[in-house]
Amino acid sequence: MFVDQAILRVRAGRGGDGAISFLREKYVPRGGPAGGSGGKGGNVVAIASSQKKTLYDIAVQKVYEASDGQPGKGKNQYGKDGVDTVLVVPIGTQIIDQKDNQIIADLTKERQEVIIARGGRGGRGNSSFATPTNQAPRIAEKGETGEAREIRLELKLISDVGISGLPNAGKSTLLSVVSAAKPRIADYPFTTLHPNLGVVNHHDQQFIMVDVPGIIEGASRGVGLGLEFLRHIERTRLILHCVDLSQFYSKNNPYDDFLTLRHEFEAHSSSLAAKPFFVVATKLDLIQAAQNFGEFKSTLEQQDIPVFGISSLTKEGINQLLDAIIEFLKNAPEIITEEILSHSKNIGSNPAQPRHYRFSTPFLDRLMTEIDWNSDNALSIFNQKLVHSDFLRYFSAIKPGSIVEIGDLNFIWTGKHLETDKTYSQ
Template identity: 50%
Template structure:
């Protein structure tokens, strides 16, 4: 199934039904009077968060959603029926924006959450509604109010406990395939991963969700490579696992490139707890590994305190399994620490500049 994380959709709520002009006509009833019913309310456009979905692929094939018009009023004081709603089903983590892609309408974070995007128009009054002491036979009725219409943008941000970041071919997909049942595409060329992926990691009888995003290159925030649009999928992560390829030319420079793109993207990504690891250590000799680790340490120390909280650098190899369990334990402990911090009262949280 193709992954789609953004869609532009046109929605329109239903018009209200028109009121009815009618008079009671029955044998032996000389002055029946008006009996026109009111029109029904038009259907709403509703966004609903459901389970079982992890992509917006449905909106690739349908971009127009219209709710039903309310039923018209009828004689004998019969009101029109309410129009059926148009329901937009979306996965957990979907954000709904106005057409300008900046004004947030709703953020669907829990299964069952429902948000009305466009309200249906009210139904019109029938002529029975306008009866007064001086106007016993009104011959007027209101038309239904028109519904609302707008263009919205759906943007999916995967909800995961931890996220994998790094340059292309840093070993992120291999790591995800090693520690979970996910089956991402793995190859020896850059940008093998074209779409974000999720995997459930089980370590020491404990589980958490790990997200893998396509690799970043220098200038990604300006649209180079695959750009930085996929960084939105790790905005909700509580911790980051930053993999740096030990077989690369300079581990310190590779680290600074990715950190620079996180800073350019913003959204607090540089402030998240980060576990730093040199990957593919089985593919280099001990001297080169030692040199790369020293370069990485210097790069982290030169970044200063504004670079966030770091753990490591650790040494891992997805192929041989070296250091993988330790990295998962560090991730889980960091995630639990963040959860505890979120649950703590505001006044009990430690002060930080």
């Protein structure tokens, strides 16, 4: 079953408690403190895999928990770390925090991974608190609680070309003709109930095409199925608007159907409406469609809109359409996505300005309060702690020179560490 959304609760493991113990061995009088530290709680991790095509098996289970770290023991024995819980998701999955609707990660590459909930740090045993003036401490730390959050997974298929149109416009038939995909095809509306992907090979060139359920008037307000799946063509480089010229299923003229489609795209999102598109006039093997094609093409070409007439039954115009798509893709920019810890925001409208990212986790909030920002070496200590906790790898997905906002402070990411940002300070 195709499922492209899931809401889950995740909880990382709690850190193990530190131990209070003293060395008691023969020939070792006054052995001193020997309580080991607790193990770290397990993380909840998401990994992208091309072998997964749906979120169905993940959505079946609503709660995912990692195991707790084990407590420390005597003789300075550290507790065992908790085991991570791993969610294997399809490539193209976005992970969103339900609380503030912030994007935690956007997994767009094979084996790309992100920690959704970080396990708690293990508590230190009493051996860690020994000092020259307190050689027998009887204190130990409790393990920290692991992060817990409610998340939403959204799958957005990644393809080169997206096919859209009103119901029964010939979208699935076109996909079945140009690729090996076998979508459901029938002579009634809403045959397609979920997106279908196909690989198109033409003149030794290859690209991926996706077909989504039909769009009807009012889709942007939740009518029909199309709006639910429009996210799958947000990540395409080119959109094909299929328009049925036979008027068999529509009482409107073909140009009005085209305008309805464009209106729903614009109402859905400005970014989707701004994507380049071709108009594909379908079913030219039917007499009514052939009669309508001349006027329809002339109307759109006056607006500098590329129009291609095809018949999936007779293959008329298919090669010309594929030639045009391949030529377009040669010069079209690649789809750019970034893994970020939270939703990015642009500062102003000047594209030359650096990207601005806000990071917020319980770990960072605690770390910000521990640092004495009035000291000269505060930034150096902050970077050291980020390296020690392995947190810097989250910054590796953003470009050097980007602004990183943590708490009330802004920093500049150099590609290796954070520097003080004076230009964009709040």
